[in-house]
Amino acid sequence: MAIRQDTLWEQFLSPLVQSLLDKQQMMALRDRIDWHETIDRYQPSQFSYPEYYHSQNFHGIEGGYLTQTAAITYDPITQYVLPPYEPWVRQSLIDGVGTQPRQILDLGCGTGSMTVPLKQAFPGAVVTGLDLSPYMLAVAEDRASQAGVKIEWAHGTAELTQFEAGSFDLVTAALLFHETPPAIAQNILAESYRLLSAGGQLLILDGNQRTLRSLEWLNNVFEEPYIQAYAAGNLDAWLGKSGFDDVETKDVFWINQVTRGVKK
Numbered sequence: 258m259a260i261r262q263d264t265l266w267e268q269f270l271s272p273l274v275q276s277l278l279d280k281q282q283m284m285a286l287r288d289r290i291d292w293h294e295t296i297d298r299y300q301p302s303q304f305s306y307p308e309y310y311h312s313q314n315f316h317g318i319e320g321g322y323l324t325q326t327a328a329i330t331y332d333p334i335t336q337y338v339l340p341p342y343e344p345w346v347r348q349s350l351i352d353g354v355g356t357q358p359r360q361i362l363d364l365g366c367g368t369g370s371m372t373v374p375l376k377q378a379f380p381g382a383v384v385t386g387l388d389l390s391p392y393m394l395a396v397a398e399d400r401a402s403q404a405g406v407k408i409e410w411a412h413g414t415a416e417l418t419q420f421e422a423g424s425f426d427l428v429t430a431a432l433l434f435h436e437t438p439p440a441i442a443q444n445i446l447a448e449s450y451r452l453l454s455a456g457g458q459l460l461i462l463d464g465n466q467r468t469l470r471s472l473e474w475l476n477n478v479f480e481e482p483y484i485q486a487y488a489a490g491n492l493d494a495w496l497g498k499s500g501f502d503d504v505e506t507k508d509v510f511w512i513n514q515v516t517r518g519v520k521k
C-alpha cells in the first residue's frame with residue numbers, strides 16, 4: 258500500500274514534527290538495539306500477521322508497526338499528540354486502578370510507554386507487556402532496561418493470547434483500541450474478560466470517542482485507518498456487551514478518556 262501524500266500530516270505536520278525530534282537520541286536508540294537478535298527472539302518463524310494489521314501504513318509509515326522507523330519514532334512523536342502533557346495523561350490510567358494489583362497485563366504495549374510507568378507505580382506486581390510488533394517490543398525492552406525495571410515481554414495478538422484464563426488481576430490497554438477495527442476491539446475485550454480473575458479490572462486509555470466524533474479532519478491528519486469507526490462506537494457499551502460490570506468512562510483533558518470495567 259502506498260503512503261498517502263495528500264494529508265495535512267504528510268504535507269505540513271510531519272516535516273514540522275520532524276524538525277522537533279531529537280534525531281541524535283533516535284539514532285542512539287537505533288544503534289544500541291540488536292534488531293536481528295531481538296526480532297528473531299520474539300517473532301516465531303512462519304508467524305502470520307492479521308490482515309487488518311499488516312496491510313496498513315499506520316501514521317503514514319510504510320509497513321506500519323512492523324518497521325524500525327515506527328519503533329524509534331513512536332515516543333518522540335507521541336509526546337506531541339497527548340496534550341496537555343503525556344506523563345499526566347498516562348497517570349490518569351494509573352490513578353484509575355485504585356487497588357494494588359499483583360499480576361498486570363498491558364495489551365498493545367508498544368514501546369512500553371504505559372507498561373514501564375505501571376511497573377514503577379506497582380513495583381510488587383509481575384507486569385507483562387504484549388504486542389504484535391517485534392520492533393516495538395525491541396524498544397520496550399530497551400526502555401525497561403534503561404529504567405532498571407523487570408517486565409515480561411510477549412509477542413502476539415491481544416485478541417487471542419497464550420495466557421491462561423484468570424491469570425491477571427489488572428489488564429490495561431493504552432492507545433490500542435483506536436488502532437483496531439471494532440470487531441477486533443470486541444474480541445480483545447472478550448479476551449481481556451477471560452484473562453481476568455474474579456474482581457479483576459480492565460483499564461483502557463484511549464482517544465475520547467465523543468471528542469473524536471467531531472474532529473473528523475484530525476482523524477485524517479494522523480492517518481489512522483480505524484479511528485473513525487472507533488470514534489463512532491461506545492467503549493462503555495462494548496465493555497457491557499463483553500460482561501464487564503461497574504463500567505465507567507472519565508474524560509482526560511479533552512482528547513482522551515479512561516474507561517474502567519470490573520469482572521465480578
Ligand SMILES: C[S@@+](CC[C@H](N)C(=O)[O-])C[C@H]1O[C@@H](n2cnc3c(N)ncnc32)[C@H](O)[C@@H]1O
Pocket residue numbers: 310322335364365366367368369370371387388389390393413414415416430431432433436437441
Ligand atoms: C498506538 S500504539 C500504543 C502503544 C502503547 N500502548 C502506548 O500507550 O503508547 C498501538 C500498539 O498496539 C499494537 N497492536 C495493534 N493491534 C494489536 C493487536 N491486535 N494485538 C497486539 N498488539 C496490537 C501495535 O503494534 C502498537 O504497538
